[in-house]
Amino acid sequence: MNTASTTRHRRGKLPLVVALSLALVMAPVLLPSALAYTHHGARWQGTNISWAEGGGDFSGNVGSALGPAASSWNPNTDVTLTKSTVASLTAVTYYSATDGLNGKAQWTTSNGYFTGCYASVNRSNVASWAVNKIRAVWTHEFGHCLGLGHTTSIAIMTGSGTNVQYDAYGIYTPQTDDRNGINARY
Numbered sequence: 051m052n053t054a055s056t057t058r059h060r061r062g063k064l065p066l067v068v069a070l071s072l073a074l075v076m077a078p079v080l081l082p083s084a085l086a087y088t089h090h091g092a093r094w095q096g097t098n099i100s101w102a103e104g105g106g107d108f109s110g111n112v113g114s115a116l117g118p119a120a121s122s123w124n125p126n127t128d129v130t131l132t133k134s135t136v137a138s139l140t141a142v143t144y145y146s147a148t149d150g151l152n153g154k155a156q157w158t159t160s161n162g163y164f165t166g167c168y169a170s171v172n173r174s175n176v177a178s179w180a181v182n183k184i185r186a187v188w189t190h191e192f193g194h195c196l197g198l199g200h201t202t203s204i205a206i207m208t209g210s211g212t213n214v215q216y217d218a219y220g221i222y223t224p225q226t227d228d229r230n231g232i233n234a235r236y
């Protein structure tokens with residue numbers, strides 16, 4: 051019994067030591083979560099970025115969602131996306147019943163700068179969705195075409211393979227973490 055009591059006493063002094071250790075251990079853990087956004091290595095030269103509608107079928111909600119998705123990167127960020135007739139950043143649609151993707155982004159670079167990027171949505175998966183949900187897909191792919199990778203935050207750039215950001219959290223537009231990622235890059 052005395053041994054147990056002594057042990058408790060010792061433990062009574064431990065929290066200070068434990069608290070200090072935790073602070074040290076948690077510091078490197080907390081920093082990345084505050085900077086959850088990632089970059090994939092490329093960016094555009096300059097911050098006025100033109101985009102254009104490329105090939106594909108833009109009928110219905112897929113087309114309605116596109117313009118608002120591109121513009122949703124403009125508020126509170128250092129970039130300004132403007133629609134043009136021809137641009138190196140191009141929105142396209144495709145149809146694949148087998149690739150399992152809602153959308154994708156494909157780009158080319160030179161010296162760390164984009165020379166071109168396609169933001170694509172897969173009509174096979176998304177054409178029947180509500181406009182806000184398709185807008186989330188366009189916005190996500192545009193995010194890749196601005197240089198963002200996936201984030202562990204609940205944001206528009208939350209990793210692929212899940213619809214969680216729009217289905218579970220109602221996120222259709224860039225969030226603080228997404229905007230921080232843009233502003234750290236431009």
Ligand SMILES: [Zn+2]
Pocket residue numbers: 190194200209210
């Ligand atoms: Zn993605």
